[in-house]
Amino acid sequence: MTIGLFIAGMGIFISVVLAGIGSAVGIGLAGQVAAGVMSEDPKNFGKYLMLIALPGTQGIYGFVIGFLVIMKLGILTGTVPSLSIAQGLNVFAAAAPIGFAGLVSAIHQGKVCAAGIEMAAKQPSDVGKALVMGVFVEFYAVLGLLISFFLVWFGINL
Amino acid sequence: MMTFEFTNDALFSFGVGKIKALETKMITRPIFDQMAEGSLESIYKSIAEYGYSVNLEESILKSKKTTYDLVTHLIEKKERYHILSDLYLLQEDCYNLKNYLKSPKSPVLPFNPLGKISQKDLQEIVNNKRYHLFDKMDSEIAGYYIAQAMERSTPSGIDQMIDTLFLELSLKKIRQSEVDYLNVYFHDYVDLLNIENLLRFKFMKKDFSYFSQFYFHCGSLKKRFLEELYREKIEDIALRFRSKRYASVLQKTAEAWIKDQNLNSFEVEKDNYLNSLARITRLLTFGVEPIFGYLFGKETEYKNLRIIINGKQRKLSVDQIKEMIRQTYV
Numbered sequence: 001m002t003i004g005l006f007i008a009g010m011g012i013f014i015s016v017v018l019a020g021i022g023s024a025v026g027i028g029l030a031g032q033v034a035a036g037v038m039s040e041d042p043k044n045f046g047k048y049l050m051l052i053a054l055p056g057t058q059g060i061y062g063f064v065i066g067f068l069v070i071m072k073l074g075i076l077t078g079t080v081p082s083l084s085i086a087q088g089l090n091v092f093a094a095a096a097p098i099g100f101a102g103l104v105s106a107i108h109q110g111k112v113c114a115a116g117i118e119m120a121a122k123q124p125s126d127v128g129k130a131l132v133m134g135v136f137v138e139f140y141a142v143l144g145l146l147i148s149f150f151l152v153w154f155g156i157n158l
Numbered sequence: 159m160m161t162f163e164f165t166n167d168a169l170f171s172f173g174v175g176k177i178k179a180l181e182t183k184m185i186t187r188p189i190f191d192q193m194a195e196g197s198l199e200s201i202y203k204s205i206a207e208y209g210y211s212v213n214l215e216e217s218i219l220k221s222k223k224t225t226y227d228l229v230t231h232l233i234e235k236k237e238r239y240h241i242l243s244d245l246y247l248l249q250e251d252c253y254n255l256k257n258y259l260k261s262p263k264s265p266v267l268p269f270n271p272l273g274k275i276s277q278k279d280l281q282e283i284v285n286n287k288r289y290h291l292f293d294k295m296d297s298e299i300a301g302y303y304i305a306q307a308m309e310r311s312t313p314s315g316i317d318q319m320i321d322t323l324f325l326e327l328s329l330k331k332i333r334q335s336e337v338d339y340l341n342v343y344f345h346d347y348v349d350l351l352n353i354e355n356l357l358r359f360k361f362m363k364k365d366f367s368y369f370s371q372f373y374f375h376c377g378s379l380k381k382r383f384l385e386e387l388y389r390e391k392i393e394d395i396a397l398r399f400r401s402k403r404y405a406s407v408l409q410k411t412a413e414a415w416i417k418d419q420n421l422n423s424f425e426v427e428k429d430n431y432l433n434s435l436a437r438i439t440r441l442l443t444f445g446v447e448p449i450f451g452y453l454f455g456k457e458t459e460y461k462n463l464r465i466i467i468n469g470k471q472r473k474l475s476v477d478q479i480k481e482m483i484r485q486t487y488v
Contacts, residue, residue, distance in 0.1 A: 029168055029171055032168075032171035032172045033171045033174060033175035033178075034175060036171065036172040036173060036174060036175020036177070036178075036179070037175040037176065037178060037179045038175075038179075039172075039179070040180055040183075041179045041182075111444075114444070117175065118174065118175060118178040118443060121178045121179045121182065122181065
């Protein structure tokens with residue numbers, strides 16, 4: 001394995017793992033609050049479901065970018081490419097935005113969703129407002145996804 | 159002024175979620191006002207919806223037990239907070255201790271089963287000086303104040319010594335737990351107790367030396383400062399607390415004093431200020447504070463229920479009862 005390929009692999013690792021960690025933490029926060037609320041009020045599970053699931057999207061975005069990089073490198077076809085350090089760094093830089101944006105945004109989105117669930121526990125009709133606030137945070141994860149997507153799709157020339 | 163930070167600990171997310179759902183089942187101020195306007199029968203009907211029965215004290219006892227068990231369960235994830243749930247028991251133990259010290263042979267009030275010290279141990283503590291049964295870690299402090307209370311022997315002297323014991327032990331436990339919020343809450347509480355005594359004895363035209371016997375030294379107000387205040391007019395005393403968090407309590411009391419030479423509003427304003435501190439925790443999403451805020455909120459609920467039912471039984475007017483109702487947590 002070349003150093004270039006190792007660096008590219010680190011890019012895949014960062015996009016998938018960091019975004020995944022962010023989503024796990026975010027869902028964990030929202031999920032625990034929802035479990036607490038539902039221990040007293042189990043009938044509103046459906047209302048809280050979207051708020052619990054929302055921080056999970058960053059993990060999916062990270063996975064999509066990681067998968068795109070793997071396809072672009074042709075690893076699935078069985079031919080392991082030989083990459084220079086510059087090419088490796090190129091792949092790393094393309095995959096990194098969703099990794100970092102996903103990590104930070106998912107954790108904060110988890111907090112927003114947790115607060116939203118607490119708000120909805122008191123006023124169930126306001127669950128839509130809580131969801132909108134969560135979606136605002138999602139916007140920045142989507143920006144990270146778009147940048148990574150364009151860089152991987154158009155910026156990697158092997 | 160003491161500043162504080164919230165713990166913001168995500169470890170208690172489940173607990174905070176549960177508390178937020180439970181808050182919806184608490185009695186709100188408009189409901190209390192409605193109760194004050196209704197008859198005793200309609201009050202009993204209303205409180206039944208919130209789990210209280212005609213035998214109010216019995217149902218409060220049940221509710222306290224449930225709340226204590228819940229709080230203990232919710233904070234058990236972090237060991238240094240465990241001592242905080244003991245505060246709740248300590249309060250009940252001190253109540254029993256006061257009652258026993260005042261009349262050891264035939265206590266006027268029934269033994270409160272919520273504390274962690276049994277009736278037998280209580281007798282051992284007082285009669286055989288086995289103070290470690292009161293508090294293993296701080297048996298010296300407990301011993302000192304219990305002995306002082308026995309020496310004073312008057313009901314007010316016993317109350318003062320046992321209250322001091324409660325506050326000293328509470329503040330020690332709170333410092334160990336490193337929950338800033340509770341530290342601030344208890345310091346302000348002690349300060350307000352000192353100010354309340356100061357105003358009361360000043361109104362009764364007692365000497366400062368008399369007040370000194372009732373001074374709680376674990377607060378942030380020094381005795382020398384209070385001695386200076388003792389010589390000032392009540393309306394001027396309020397100005398000396400302008401920079402304090404609880405300035406509004408003194409300001410409103412001074413206004414009421416100027417209006418009708420009455421200090422009764424202090425107690426209500428003091429409770430309302432402490433409730434406003436508890437209400438802050440309702441705005442937090444994480445941390446251990448909302449769990450304690452709920453605990454304080456439940457205590458206010460019990461107090462308001464007692465005010466309304468006692469007020470109705472004593473045939474007080476609706477306005478008189480409404481004036482006494484404390485600001486609610488929800």
